[in-house]
Amino acid sequence: MFVILVYDVNTKRVAKVLKTARKYLYWVQNSVLEGDITEANFTKLKGELLKKINQEEDSVLFYTFRSKNYSKREEYGVKKGGEDNFL
Template identity: 45%
Template sequence: MFVIVTYDVDVRRVNKVRKILRKYLNWVQNSVFEGIISVSNLAKCKAELDKVVEDNDSVYFYELKNPYMLRKRVIGIEKNLFDEFL
């Protein structure tokens, strides 16, 4: 499935949340990740985040069963913040 994740967490936990999400998805913008992920990996990701996120934080998951139903338009420069290794 295709997932978009946004988060708003306390500054003390931003790096922990970002590190977890980078293991599973592509970092496309500050506080926004997206990508194709299996149901089992999504469950693992959510379990890891559940250990870090506190009561005043929020993490939103937008799950699309069919990624072809999504139209993505970018105004300006599309950021490519994930690392590519050869």
């Protein structure tokens, strides 16, 4: 499946959330990651993020698609991330 992850978390947790998400997805913008991921790894990612965020003040959104073929992304301006920045 293809996933887009968008997060808005307290500055104390940004680095932890980003580090966790980059184990599974590509960083493309500030607070935005995307990539192909298996169901098992998607479940792991969600579980790890739930341990890192405070659900009373943080927000994490997942947009899921069957594959990248069913999504479209247009990019303008400075490229901030992508597959070449995968850890």
